[in-house]
């Protein structure tokens with residue numbers, strides 16, 4: 001601020017001497033703000049523009065003029081709350097108060113209102129403003145929206161802040177949680193952070209990485225809706241990669257199969273009559289309870305049970321949720337050879 005009295009003075013005989021200033025280099029219009037903001041964005045295949053941007057003049061009152069007098073900090077009339085507050089150094093830097101230049105008061109600010117602001121600020125600071133020089137520094141506060149359009153898709157990011165130090169606000173991607181200045185559109189017309197964009201190797205659809213899954217067999221990235229999950233090793237894989245266990249006939253990952261039999265079938269354990277899982281299978285197939293010896297195992301989706309008596313064996317695979325029989329077979333005790341049975345045949349064989 002120059003010490004030279006500015007030409008633009010609002011003065012009355014009994015009123016303080018009020019000068020007006022602005023932070024040097026402060027953008028004063030949307031036209032001045034827009035290029036610096038928009039050049040920071042990249043919309044792949046689309047464009048970014050300002051929507052609904054408005055600037056408000058906010059007064060910061062600086063008491064001074066007498067170097068021997070203890071001058072309080074600058075007092076700001078906060079834009080939202082319409083209350084007064086001392087300007088701390090961090091805010092002072094954001095406002096650009098370290099380097100101000102003479103200016104006209106805003107056309108929209110009546111002299112009476114300005115005098116009232118100065119009087120109220122003096123009250124707040126415990127100063128008598130009547131005999132000192134007062135500078136009102138007019139700081140621009142900006143509110144607006146950045147809008148991104150890519151094809152038919154549209155995304156908006158609201159922002160606000162001081163024009164002197166306004167930085168381009170990153171878009172907050174609701175899908176991935178990422179904040180980014182680079183935007184791209186998914187195949188289903190969602191604008192997301194470009195850094196988070198992936199592609200399904202099956203369908204070539206562009207999708208957020210968080211909606212893609214890596215197949216544990218082929219290592220290919222595919223849409224989560226296109227993968228299966230092995231109920232034994234609990235890993236995702238492409239449905240085409242599933243293999244069938246020769247014993248329980250469940251579809252599993254090759255990783256879960258040894259010698260044609262899945263890990264569940266290969267590790268059945270003796271089950272006692274008080275085993276809850278066994279009781280659940282009995283609830284679905286009551287006549288099994290008449291058999292003598294049981295061995296059991298389970299995957300994420302089924303119970304696998306063998307029931308045997310002195311010479312015969314039955315194998316049943318029961319859905320854990322529905323209790324439905326998914327597969328049944330018969331064999332000779334101690335043999336690993338199973339002959340599949342249709343449900344009716346199985347019922348009759350018990």
Ligand SMILES: [Zn+2]
Pocket residue numbers: 245246247248249250261262263264265266
């Ligand atoms: Zn099996």
